[in-house]
Amino acid sequence: MNNSKIKSKIYHIIYGTDTLAGKTFDVALIGFILLSILVVCLESVPNYRTHFLFYFLVLEWILTICFTIEYFLRIYSHPRPLRYITSFYGLIDLLSILPTYLTFFIPGLHYLMTVRIVRLLRIFRILKLTHFIQNAQALKLALQASFHKITVFILAVLSLVLIVGTVIYVVEGPENGFTSIPLSIYWTIVTITTVGYGDITPQTPSGQIISSIVMLMGYAIIAVPTGIVTVELSKTAGAHNYVDSESFNCNQCGQKLNLTANFCSNCGKRVNDLS
Amino acid sequence: MNNSKIKSKIYHIIYGTDTLAGKTFDVALIGFILLSILVVCLESVPNYRTHFLFYFLVLEWILTICFTIEYFLRIYSHPRPLRYITSFYGLIDLLSILPTYLTFFIPGLHYLMTVRIVRLLRIFRILKLTHFIQNAQALKLALQASFHKITVFILAVLSLVLIVGTVIYVVEGPENGFTSIPLSIYWTIVTITTVGYGDITPQTPSGQIISSIVMLMGYAIIAVPTGIVTVELSKTAGAHNYVDSESFNCNQCGQKLNLTANFCSNCGKRVNDLS
Amino acid sequence: MNNSKIKSKIYHIIYGTDTLAGKTFDVALIGFILLSILVVCLESVPNYRTHFLFYFLVLEWILTICFTIEYFLRIYSHPRPLRYITSFYGLIDLLSILPTYLTFFIPGLHYLMTVRIVRLLRIFRILKLTHFIQNAQALKLALQASFHKITVFILAVLSLVLIVGTVIYVVEGPENGFTSIPLSIYWTIVTITTVGYGDITPQTPSGQIISSIVMLMGYAIIAVPTGIVTVELSKTAGAHNYVDSESFNCNQCGQKLNLTANFCSNCGKRVNDLS
Amino acid sequence: MNNSKIKSKIYHIIYGTDTLAGKTFDVALIGFILLSILVVCLESVPNYRTHFLFYFLVLEWILTICFTIEYFLRIYSHPRPLRYITSFYGLIDLLSILPTYLTFFIPGLHYLMTVRIVRLLRIFRILKLTHFIQNAQALKLALQASFHKITVFILAVLSLVLIVGTVIYVVEGPENGFTSIPLSIYWTIVTITTVGYGDITPQTPSGQIISSIVMLMGYAIIAVPTGIVTVELSKTAGAHNYVDSESFNCNQCGQKLNLTANFCSNCGKRVNDLS
DSSP: OHHHHHHHHHHHHOOSSHHHHHHHHHHHHHHHHHHHHHHHHHHHHHHHHHHHHHHHHHHHHHHHHHHHHHHHHHHHSSHHHHHHHHSHHHHHHHHHHHHHHHHHHHHTTOOGGGGGGGGHHHHHHHHSSSSSGGGGGHHHHHHTHHHHHHHHHHHHHHHHHHHOOOHHHHHGGGGGOOOSSSHHHHHHHHHHHHHHOOOOOOSSHHHHHHOOOOOOOEEEHHHHHHHHHHHHHHHHHHHHHIIIIIEEEEETTOEEEETTTTTTTTTBBBBGOOO | OHHHHHHHHHHHHHHSSSHHHHHHHHHHHHHHHHHHHHHHHTTTSSHHHHHHHHHHHHHHHHHHHHHHHHHHHHHHHHHHHHHHSSSHHHHHHHHHHHHHHHHHHHHHHHGGGGGGGGGHHHHHHHHHHSSSGGGGGGHHHHHHHHHHHHHHHHHHHHHHHHHHHHHHHHHOOOGGTTSSSHHHHHHHHHHHHTTOSSOOOOHHHHHHHHHHHHHHHHHTTTHHHHHHHHHHHHHHHHHHHHHSSSEEOOOOOOOEEEEEEEOOOOTOOOOGGGO | OOHHHHHHHHHEEEEESSSSSHHHHHHHHHHHHHHHHHHHHHHHHHHHHHHHHHHHHHHHHHHHHHHHHHHHHHHHHHSHHHHHHSSHHHHHHHHHHHHHHHHSSSSTOOOGGGGGGGHHHHHHHHHSGGGGGGGGGHHHHHHHHTHHHHHHHHHHHHHHHHHHHHHHHHHGGGTTTTHHHHHHHHHHHHHHOOOOOSSSSOHHHHHHHHOOOOOOOHHHTTHHHHHHHHHHHHHHHHHHHHIISSSSEEETTTOOEETOOSTTTOOOBBGGOOO | OOOOOOHHHHHHHHHHSSSHHHHHHHHHHHHHHHHHHHHHHHTSSSHHHHHHHHHHHHHHHHHHHHHHHHHHHHHHHSSSHHHHHSSSSHHHHHHHHHHHHHHHHSOOOGGGGGGGGGHHHHHHHHHSSSGGGGGGGHHHHHOOOOOOOHHHHHHHHHHHHHHHHHHHHHHHOOOGGOOOHHHHHHHHHHHTTTTOOSSSSSOOOHHHHHHHHHHHHHHTHHHHHHHHHHHHHHHHHHHHHHHHSEEEEEEOOOOOETOOSSSSSTTTGGGGTTO
16 A cells, blocks of 8 residues: 555545544544543542542543644645644644643643643534534524624623623622622622622612612513524524425416425416426 | 232223222322322421431331332233333332332431432323323423434533633632632533522632623523524424414315415315315 | 482492592502502611601501591492402402501511501502503413413422432432432522522532533523413414404405405405405 | 814714714724723722722823813714703713813712713714614514513512512511511512522521422513513514515505415505516
8 A cells, every 4th residue: 555545544534434434533532532621620620639640640641642643643644734734623633732741841830731621622523524513503503693683682781781880889889899890790790690699799778779670680681682592593493494395386376385285276287297 | 700800900990090990099199109208308307307207107107018019919910010010110119119128127228218209200100191291292392302402502501611611710720719620610500500609709800700701601592492492382383273273174185275275285176166 | 419429439439440530549549559568668677667667657557547448438339348348359458457457456466567568469450450451461361371381391390309309418418508308409499490599509529510410401491481481472472463453354255364455365356345 | 174164074073974084983982982981990999099090090081081072072063062962962971071070179079980981871872873783673673562561571570579578578587687578579589580699598498498489480480571572573573574585566556465465455456467
């Protein structure tokens, strides 16, 4: 087997999903990524770091070396290596392995290790190639269609939050925990989104009245994004059914017809004649 | 009355709902199950356990003996006893009585008693046989239809939660209560679902800004599952309406026709001739 | 003016809304009721009770005497006094004045005074008579139509809550604040409805994982009642438009026509000829 | 250039958006307003006020002088100066600059400075003139249409909250933090809107049972405003679609016609003749 054939074979295994080897590679890669994310998470637990640090390090280095080999194979087998390196997923792949090498040489950069969490994004490349993501298409379309309206909505909420935050800062004041306008805005967001941590709460009766109004407003406001997304989703669902799967037009009178129709419901022309 | 007749009669009382005896048995069984769940709940309250432990034990043994008799009658009267024993509800029935006997012989297993809560599931068998559950059918259909989209949605939320959790862990750090990435992920879920316990809250200004963004995102994100379920429910409802109120049937071929149709779309018969 | 005429006039003022006197009476009564509720609320504030108790008492007695006069006028002017007394609003009227007299004779019954809050319900009688409540009709219809489905939904949530509550009780245990199953069920409801007080929070990692799953489930579950109500509201809106206000049928061809149509859109017949 | 020409030119720059100068002025003004709001917010942070007060003051005076010049230019160039001064945005413009001058002469009025937050409202004037706001139109229409129903809904929720608040006050009492009826009402709003601060929580079992019912009610209640807004938004969307895609116009009288129409519903002309 010559060099070009090997290259092509590696390319099909790494980038393709139509062969058994390609599918096995994808499933194994997902497993490796999930394992590596689990290591990042568990390593951060103080108790585990004390007892299992050695095992974490060994596992981390094995995974990093695997990902490094994969990275260079991707560069090697890609028809345009430079294009891959500068692409979004190329940079993600680099960011996935760099922190381990960097912290080996510069041991002080502890938090750098958390950058490895970007490995999660590598999963989406694999999902993109499969049929899995097609289920998410309707969702994506509806969210894109409602993006403008949701932006207007978020801007309106932010304005409201800014004004309510200032009012509550004046009413409650620093002595009740509302030490500054930014903190009061943070409290307003916590309240209007109905999260309600309770780390800062109104203490004066007038502050509690304002809070109550804000909460009831938040109750009515939450209806808006829901309404927007529902209408868009329902449009997508409706439009899809209408155009693609349920109707066609009679070529004699232009009447909209059901796919199951044998005759035009308006002029009585046989559907068999239509095409 | 010979053995086979008794068996058949018991079968109709226990498994059937069409006779008065069968209905009475079902209502009595629901009462016994609810009473037994109440005993499990109240027994766990320290104050009640101290004062009324004797009454709880007596009640528990009466109920367990009743359920045991019922269990053996079910085995006896069932046409295929082994099939019943290995069925889902057969195992639930066994799990409902086993803990009481086990804790009698091995007194140390205190928490085993809570397994008795599975008795609740036995109610669903009775409900399944009645007309009650038919009201839940539309709901079930809509949830099944939206299952794939909600799965995609939950996966997207989990990815978001993982990344936000890591970012907040780096920003806030162990000194503000965010002691590990798993705990930070837990905090992110608490925040994005708008639960907001307040046991862990961001203390630094940058942490509060990230929280605010997460909350507003959660506000927009909650719209998605609502939209999905609403559209599915509305589809189910819509299909139903279509049949009942906006259409009539062709009297030649029985085809469902639109109110605006002049000709049957199936057989080409003029609608004017229909009535 | 003889007795019967006076009776009839009083009846029209108290029960009617079509005369100026009747309307004035209703508006004044709403004012009195709201004032009396304000007194009940403010009287409960310790600080106000200490300083303004005398004024509260004077105001309370004036209002109670007014309501008593109104009550006896209602009995006097009603065509069937006994029927009024035993009616829902007759009992509410009695409950509105009784606590003040009772606490005068038996001073110990302090909490009895809060029963006066039922005066609020008297407002709904007045609203019932006006056009105001007609706006609420569509809402009421939709809620009634979705009542069965919401009941099924609440029952399913309660079962889920019972099982999750028991599991978290076993996992966390009394040492982390989950002292009994009923309290754990209370915590589960607090969590699944996204209220999240934070008075009881999971402390163990496994408890936090279970909580996270419960929260994400609550996130998806909240979509269900919203979907149900939206579909019912949309049905009501659609049905209303269709039948009542926007269409009628051509009496020549039965075609559904817009109210603004002059000619039948199907057969060309003039609408003027229709009726 | 004479006085009138200058006046007209200033008018087009300040009030207009169709020239390059006008657009540049608008963008610069939005920048100045956002900067000035940032100053108001950061100035309130104790730490920043200590260290950067001088810079804040300098920036504030520069911005105020700019806004003052703009204010007088608006009066000068407006065709009816008095009408501008007494208009909504004229008063907002005055309120945006007054606090700075007032606190210079009367230094004690510290909280007066927060009134400058109304500068935010000035942004909406600029947005009004652009195409940006057209995206918000559908949202506004839907909210206006659902205003009456949401009012009825809020009134019903308020009544519920008043009664539940009184009940929980009696059940829990001052010894568990429910010191007065208004505070108990505040707690009920915090609970029913699922905010759940946790500053006041039920301590008695009966109080926790009532809370659980309130939370589950809140869970079902939140569906109502969402349903209302969704239906209104979907109506708006539907009406819009109706005009664009499901109808055509009669070429004799211009009447909007359904795709299924054979004759114009306004003038009776055959649709076959239309094209």
